[in-house]
Amino acid sequence: MTDRTATNNLTVTLNGVATELPHGAHVSDVVVHALKGVSSSGVAVAVDGVVVPRSSWSATAVAHGSTIELVTATQGG
Template sequence: MKVTINGNAGELPDGMTVAEAVRTLTALTSGVAVAVNDVVVSRGSWESTALAENDRVEVLTAVQGG
């Protein structure tokens, strides 16, 4: 299926979940937020939220510094 992640169009397997998509982008286990089609997906819902054709996904990671 075609999806856009962080502004980049690409192909993902049908039925891929938010959790699986996040794992393809980062190994971080904390400090990560996800929105699908401009709606924030709570971390507790990542495993059960399947992505669909033409979804827009934004994966944000917290950055610390000064």
């Protein structure tokens, strides 16, 4: 807790990878970070096993230690 405040960062598991985010990051920031500016059309997000609707991305703060999944459609049977 003290360390995190000192570095002003929080750590989440984003698509299976430990990822540092600025303290106070919201789901919308995670999406921008993961997509590196590519359109988020067709993307969905779950935080700790619960879907966060697109309309709530910018209002949902990310907690330290969260598990975040960011998915989209790909080819499949």
